[in-house]
Amino acid sequence: MRAWLRDTAGGLSATYWYLWTGLLINRVGGFAVLFLSLYLTSQRGAGAALAGLIVGTYGIGGLAGTLAGGVLTDRWGRRRTLLVSHFATVAALVALAFSTDLALIAVLCALLGVAQSMPGPAFVAAIIDVTPAEKRSRAFNLQFWAMNLGMAGASLLAGVLAEWSYQGLFLIDAASTLATGVLIAWKVPETLRRPVARHEPHGGLGTVLTDRVFLVFAGLTLIQALIYTQSSTIVPLAMHADGLSPAAYGSVVALGGALIVLGQLFVPRLIDGRPKHRVLALALLADGLGFGVLAVAGHLPVYLIAAVIWTVGSMLAAPPNAEINSELAPLALRGRYQAVFFLTFPAASFLAPSLGGPGLQYLGDGFWLVVGALGVVAAGLHLVAGPPRERRVAALRAETSATADVR
Structure with missing residues (x-):
C-alpha cells in the first residue's frame, strides 16, 4: 500500500501539495453557489426568472474572471493572482451573506464570479511551474481527483448547511476560501520564472x-x-x-x-x-x-x-x-x-x-x-x-x- 501511494504521489514537490490542498479546501467549501438560486427564491423573494438572471451574472463574471486571471497570472505572477482572487472572494461572500437588495446581490454575484474564476489559470500555471514534464500526468490526475472529491464533499455539506442557515452557508464558504488564501500566503512561493528577453x-x-x-x-x-x-x-x-x-x-x-x-x-x-x-x-x-x-x-x-x-x-x-x-x-x-x-x-x-x-x-x-x-x-x-x-x-x-x- 505504501509503495502504491508513493508511486501515485510520484515524488511531487511540497509546493504542489500545498496548491493541491488549497484546491481541495476550495472545492469542499465551495457550496454557496450550488444553492444560490434556491436562496434567492426562498429567502429573498425573487421569482424563478429573476433568480435565473441573477445567477446568470455569476456566469458572466466567470468568463471575465477567467480571462483576467490568465493575463494577471502572467503579469503579476501566480502567487499574487491567487492571493488577490481568494481575498476578493472572501469579501464578496461576506457581503452576499448580509445583503438583502436584489440589485446589490446581482452585482455581488457578478463580482463573485470574477473572483472565483481568477485562480483557475494561476493554480494550473503554478502546478506546471513546479512539476517536471515527466510528472505532470500524475500531478494533473491528482488535481482532477481532488476537485471531484471536493465537489462530492460540497454537495453533501451544502444541503445540511442550507437547512441550518443560508447566511451560514455563505460565511462558511468565505471561511474556507480564507483558509486557502492564508495557506497560499504562508506556504506557496512565487513560481513564475521570467524568461530572458x-x-x-x-x-x-x-x-x-x-x-x-x-x-x-x-x-x-x-x-x-x-x-x-x-x-x-x-x-x-x-x-x-x-x-x-x-x-x-x-x-x-x-x-x-x-x-x-x-x-x-x-x-x-x-x-x-x-x-x-x-x-x-x-x-x-x-x-x-x-x-x-x-x-x-x-x-x-x-x-x-x-x-x-x-x-x-x-x-x-x-x-x-x-x-x-x-x-x-x-x-x-x-x-x-x-x-x-x-x-x-x-x-x-x-x-x-x-x-x-x-x-x-x-x-x-x-x-x-x-x-x-x-x-x-x-x-x-x-x-x-x-x-x-x-x-x-x-x-x-x-x-x-x-x-x-x-x-
Whole structure:
C-alpha cells in the first residue's frame, strides 16, 4: 500500500501539495453557489426568472474572471493572482451573506464570479511551474481527483448547511476560501520564472488566439466538454421522459462521482508512457459510446451502464488534456493559454443545453446517436492532430532548454 501511494504521489514537490490542498479546501467549501438560486427564491423573494438572471451574472463574471486571471497570472505572477482572487472572494461572500437588495446581490454575484474564476489559470500555471514534464500526468490526475472529491464533499455539506442557515452557508464558504488564501500566503512561493528577453514571445491573448495548433486542441476539448456536459443538462430530461424519477438521476450522478473518487488514482498506471493523442481518442470513443447507448435506454440499469462508460472516458481524458495544455503554452504566456483553455468549459455549459434541448425534442432517441457520432469524429481528429502537437511540444522544449542554458 505504501509503495502504491508513493508511486501515485510520484515524488511531487511540497509546493504542489500545498496548491493541491488549497484546491481541495476550495472545492469542499465551495457550496454557496450550488444553492444560490434556491436562496434567492426562498429567502429573498425573487421569482424563478429573476433568480435565473441573477445567477446568470455569476456566469458572466466567470468568463471575465477567467480571462483576467490568465493575463494577471502572467503579469503579476501566480502567487499574487491567487492571493488577490481568494481575498476578493472572501469579501464578496461576506457581503452576499448580509445583503438583502436584489440589485446589490446581482452585482455581488457578478463580482463573485470574477473572483472565483481568477485562480483557475494561476493554480494550473503554478502546478506546471513546479512539476517536471515527466510528472505532470500524475500531478494533473491528482488535481482532477481532488476537485471531484471536493465537489462530492460540497454537495453533501451544502444541503445540511442550507437547512441550518443560508447566511451560514455563505460565511462558511468565505471561511474556507480564507483558509486557502492564508495557506497560499504562508506556504506557496512565487513560481513564475521570467524568461530572458530574446526568448519571450511578443503579444498577449492575440498570440494565443492565432496559435492554430493550440486552437485545434482547445476546439477538440470543447467538443469533449460539450459531449460530457450532456450528462448534467440533457440526460435528466431524457430520464424524465422515460418516466424515471429525480432519485434515479441522482443515482446516475452518484455512480459517476464514486467511480472518479475511487478509480481516478489508478488512471496514471493505465496511460503513462502511451501517446496522449491516442489516449484522448480512446476517451472520446468512450464518451461517444456511453451517450450513444442512451438511444436504446428506457430503464435505469441502461442509464447506469452508460454512465460507467462515459465516466471512464472523462477519467482517461483529464490528465492528458491538462498535460497537453501545459506543454503547448510558452513560459511567458502560460496564464493566458490556461485562461483560453478554461473558457471551453463555460462555453460547453452554455452550448450543451442550447443545442441538446432542441436536439432531444426534435430527434428523440436519435439525438444520442448524433452525440455518439460526434465522439467518434472527435476521436479521429485527435489522431490526426496528435503529430503536429508533438512537433510543437518538441520545439518548445528545445526553446526552454536553450533558455536554461543561457541562464
